[in-house]
Amino acid sequence: MYGTPSGSMNRMSEKEPVARSIRLAWRAVIVAYIIEGFSSVGALVINEIMPAPNDGGEWIELFNEAQTSVDIKDWRLTDASDNYSLLASRDRVIGPGSYLIMAEDSATAEKLDLDSTTIILVPADWSPLNNEGDHLWLADAGGLVADQIEYGSDAGRVAGRSWERIDAHSPGLEHDNWGPCADFNGHTAGRANSLIPLAGHIKATVSVSPNPFNPYRGEVTVISFSLPAAVSRLTVYIYDAAGRRVGKPAVNIPAGSRSPLLTWDGRDDNDDLLPIGRYIVYAEAVDERSGKVHSTRCTVVLADRLK
Structure with a gap:
């Protein structure tokens, strides 16, 4: 019952190289597939x-x-x-x-x-x-x-x-x-998502460009942000040199770590052009996950209307 039929070992020996060749062939296919980059x-x-x-x-x-x-x-x-x-x-x-x-x-x-x-x-x-x-x-x-x-x-x-x-x-x-999505278009189809976090970023910052700018010539400035949270609600105010709030370009809008980009045309809440001078851009972002508030500010200058 437990004996090996005569010649069976020879038959196994003959099949083993074939089986081994098949295994090697499959390995070659797999390696080639990986090398090909798929x-x-x-x-x-x-x-x-x-x-x-x-x-x-x-x-x-x-x-x-x-x-x-x-x-x-x-x-x-x-x-x-x-x-x-x-x-x-x-x-x-x-x-x-x-x-x-x-x-x-x-x-x-x-x-x-x-x-x-x-x-x-x-x-x-x-x-x-x-x-x-x-x-x-x-x-x-x-x-x-x-x-x-x-x-x-x-x-x-x-x-x-x-x-x-x-x-x-x-x-x-x-x-x-x-x-x-925090992008002003409402989506980022076919491009990097607006909520991608900044690696190692822990501090909120705001910047404007160009600065100064001349709204009397129809110029606008772009307000950009770097925020520590991937998902926030963003509010932006404009203050004059006396500390009075004169504008609010954004109130409680969705924001990512690098979105959105806002534009400001130098006008107040009544849509009137503000006088030339120095103004403060104040941004406040509330982390939707933790509720933590991050604030930051920068200075922007409205240029002389005659320049």
């Missing part, structure tokens, strides 16, 4: 969604945060109701650091005014985003989940404002890794 699971993430558009259709942004390319043939995006959209039925490669926009229709994609580097897909089987919240899974051709996110009703609360991922390297299921 990846799958974990490289492509759901980066931004527009569940409640103000004008046009819905859309979803995917971002390749890896150093390798991704072929999205037969990839699917599925929601909690098992509705899914097929990304591509043929080979479609997303390069490292590239963006892909899945739009509800071609008219929506055109309104986003994307640059030529952004890949645009209009799936034939678009699954509407649930404004009250949903769970989305992004899976490759083999069914392996590359990324998943879960959002609530807060994502669709403000029409025309997208829901952004703060850190592409952090899990999409973390609620604190998402927030409302």
Whole structure:
């Protein structure tokens, strides 16, 4: 019963080199695949969604945060109701650091005014985003989940404002890794998200350019910020040299660590041009996560109207 039939060892010896060759061949394929620079699971993430558009259709942004390319043939995006959209039925490669926009229709994609580097897909089987919240899974051709996110009703609360991922390297299921877009356009489709935090940044700063500027010639100055929190509510006031508040360019608007950029035309709350002189730009940002208040200020000069 336990003996080896005559000749069986010889037959095994003959098959072993073949099996070994097959294993080596598969290893070579895998190594070649890696060297070629293609990846799958974990490289492509759901980066931004527009569940409640103000004008046009819905859309979803995917971002390749890896150093390798991704072929999205037969990839699917599925929601909690098992509705899914097929990304591509043929080979479609997303390069490292590239963006892909899945739009509800071609008219929506055109309104986003994307640059030529952004890949645009209009799936034939678009699954509407649930404004009250949903769970989305992004899976490759083999069914392996590359990324998943879960959002609530807060994502669709403000029409025309997208829901952004703060850190592409952090899990999409973390609620604190998402927030409302702080860009004045209401979205950052095809470009870096407005909520991306500044590495190692702990102090709020504000600056203006140009400075001085001449509003009597129609000039404006751009007010820019660096804020320690990824998601804040921002208020900006203008004070004169006597400490009187004369303007408020922004009140309780959404802000990221580097967004938004504001413009000021040198006018007060009554839309009258202010006298030449020195003014204070005071900014106050409330961290939406911790409630901590960060404030900062800078000086801006309105130039002589005759210059």
